[in-house]
Amino acid sequence: MNDYLFKLDFKVRDYECDLQGIVNNSVYQNYLEHTRHEYLKSIGVDFAALAAENVNLIAVRVELDYKHPLRSGDAFWVGLTMEKVSRIRFAFVQEIYRYPDNLLILNGRTIATAMNEKGRPMLPKQLTGFFV
Amino acid sequence: MNDYLFKLDFKVRDYECDLQGIVNNSVYQNYLEHTRHEYLKSIGVDFAALAAENVNLIAVRVELDYKHPLRSGDAFWVGLTMEKVSRIRFAFVQEIYRYPDNLLILNGRTIATAMNEKGRPMLPKQLTGFFV
Amino acid sequence: MNDYLFKLDFKVRDYECDLQGIVNNSVYQNYLEHTRHEYLKSIGVDFAALAAENVNLIAVRVELDYKHPLRSGDAFWVGLTMEKVSRIRFAFVQEIYRYPDNLLILNGRTIATAMNEKGRPMLPKQLTGFFV
Amino acid sequence: MNDYLFKLDFKVRDYECDLQGIVNNSVYQNYLEHTRHEYLKSIGVDFAALAAENVNLIAVRVELDYKHPLRSGDAFWVGLTMEKVSRIRFAFVQEIYRYPDNLLILNGRTIATAMNEKGRPMLPKQLTGFFV
Numbered sequence: 001m002n003d004y005l006f007k008l009d010f011k012v013r014d015y016e017c018d019l020q021g022i023v024n025n026s027v028y029q030n031y032l033e034h035t036r037h038e039y040l041k042s043i044g045v046d047f048a049a050l051a052a053e054n055v056n057l058i059a060v061r062v063e064l065d066y067k068h069p070l071r072s073g074d075a076f077w078v079g080l081t082m083e084k085v086s087r088i089r090f091a092f093v094q095e096i097y098r099y100p101d102n103l104l105i106l107n108g109r110t111i112a113t114a115m116n117e118k119g120r121p122m123l124p125k126q127l128t129g130f131f132v
Numbered sequence: 133m134n135d136y137l138f139k140l141d142f143k144v145r146d147y148e149c150d151l152q153g154i155v156n157n158s159v160y161q162n163y164l165e166h167t168r169h170e171y172l173k174s175i176g177v178d179f180a181a182l183a184a185e186n187v188n189l190i191a192v193r194v195e196l197d198y199k200h201p202l203r204s205g206d207a208f209w210v211g212l213t214m215e216k217v218s219r220i221r222f223a224f225v226q227e228i229y230r231y232p233d234n235l236l237i238l239n240g241r242t243i244a245t246a247m248n249e250k251g252r253p254m255l256p257k258q259l260t261g262f263f264v
Numbered sequence: 265m266n267d268y269l270f271k272l273d274f275k276v277r278d279y280e281c282d283l284q285g286i287v288n289n290s291v292y293q294n295y296l297e298h299t300r301h302e303y304l305k306s307i308g309v310d311f312a313a314l315a316a317e318n319v320n321l322i323a324v325r326v327e328l329d330y331k332h333p334l335r336s337g338d339a340f341w342v343g344l345t346m347e348k349v350s351r352i353r354f355a356f357v358q359e360i361y362r363y364p365d366n367l368l369i370l371n372g373r374t375i376a377t378a379m380n381e382k383g384r385p386m387l388p389k390q391l392t393g394f395f396v
Numbered sequence: 397m398n399d400y401l402f403k404l405d406f407k408v409r410d411y412e413c414d415l416q417g418i419v420n421n422s423v424y425q426n427y428l429e430h431t432r433h434e435y436l437k438s439i440g441v442d443f444a445a446l447a448a449e450n451v452n453l454i455a456v457r458v459e460l461d462y463k464h465p466l467r468s469g470d471a472f473w474v475g476l477t478m479e480k481v482s483r484i485r486f487a488f489v490q491e492i493y494r495y496p497d498n499l500l501i502l503n504g505r506t507i508a509t510a511m512n513e514k515g516r517p518m519l520p521k522q523l524t525g526f527f528v
Contacts, residue, residue, distance in 0.1 A: 025425055030277065033422065048415050051416045061459070062460045063457070063459050072312035153444070157297065165289065165411055178469075180417070180468035195327050198326075281414060
């Protein structure tokens with residue numbers, strides 16, 4: 001639970017919960033995405049600015065293991081690490097833990113790449129640096 | 133209930149319902165927005181294409197009267213009319229009715245305008261035509 | 265800008281932004297709702313717990329004035345005050361301000377009531393106390 | 397593309413698109429969930445009614461392969477089949493195809509189970525029938 005490149009704190013918002021009284025399955029992807037974008041910004045990669053220049057970071061595959069649900073009032077944190085998958089693909093490996101007991105809520109793995117407006121792979125230099 | 137410029141059918145999706153087992157308050161704005169955009173497209177105004185050209189339709193004020201909640205499984209329809217508010221502002225007047233009993237669910241009024249990338253008012257010609 | 269009962273800090277998440285590159289209109293209601301629920305919890309009223317007991321806080325009318333849009337990367341805060349509307353209705357008056365310049369982003373007014381599972385008005389005692 | 401148990405038609409709504417001008421990654425889970433619930437309802441399993449009785453269908457693992465993005469204005473359909481995974485686990489296998497060219501947009505696999513309020517596995521009889 002200790003070797004994350006980046007951690008971000010969250011709190012469940014009631015509108016994120018569904019009929020079952022728990023956070024809806026799709027919302028965990030929102031938490032993971034926001035954590036990825038905050039991490040990227042922390043290393044100088046601005047998702048929105050890149051999109052405005054038609055360089056897009058794109059998820060190719062997502063794997064989510066739901067361990068326990070989050071509920072109204074829960075505070076939690078997301079930890080992030082990265083793995084190189086191929087020359088132009090990388091994976092964000094993310095876990096969600098509940099406060100204060102650090103119960104594991106979810107394991108996520110998002111395989112991503114980046115491409116320019118012509119659909120050509122084009123990794124931001126801050127990320128290529130990561131893979132040297 | 134009869135003099136709408138445009139009508140659109142919907143069905144509640146379970147992820148739109150919240151802890152209370154009813155459609156979350158914010159989701160009605162999604163229904164209203166989608167109906168507005170489909171109406172605009174039907175008269176030749178493409179919201180996404182305009183946004184790509186930096187001409188943006190912008191909501192200035194929204195008023196929503198919640199009459200009855202929608203629940204899982206409900207089918208419903210949105211009716212839309214338009215009103216001129218000023219030289220550069222117009223209002224979408226929208227009601228939501230449940231199927232099959234036509235129970236009034238919500239009254240909505242969205243005052244909108246359009247502006248170009250310099251922030252200058254710039255009404256798409258299809259809409260100026262509307263106000264002649 | 266000073267006399268709020270409650271304030272809450274937020275940061276725009278990229279998934280909340282739409283085609284126009286700004287926070288989608290409906291998302292502001294999410295911000296306002298989360299602030300209301302956090303405020304209520306701070307005075308001992310738990311929205312989710314009440315819902316589980318079939319006592320529901322219900323929005324009757326929402327008015328939103330959109331002054332300026334929020335964008336990717338913006339930090340902002342929501343201020344909340346309350347007004348008595350009638351014996352069983354109250355209003356949450358909320359404003360959203362951008363950090364660090366305190367630009368006014370949105371004025372919101374949500375008229376609400378509470379009712380039990382039989383549809384009878386039933387104000388939580390913490391809120392009736394508020395109106396003495 | 398032909399042997400689905402169930403198919404459902406959709407149209408992209410603009411609020412589902414993000415800064416990149418494409419449907420946000422998390423929204424595909426909404427499409428898949430709505431299709432699953434409509435399918436279940438078609439065989440007599442009501443997700444919301446079960447939740448109200450504290451019998452919950454729960455996703456244990458989700459795998460999503462993003463092949464091509466959906467954009468504003470796109471119409472598409474979701475096809476669904478089911479697989480038995482274990483005595484108490486089953487998988488919804490789903491694909492999303494764009495209209496009218498049937499371009500494959502996404503492959504999804506959702507492994508699910510059902511449990512009662514005590515956390516005991518409890519498959520609705522309509523689903524056990526499926527696995528005979």
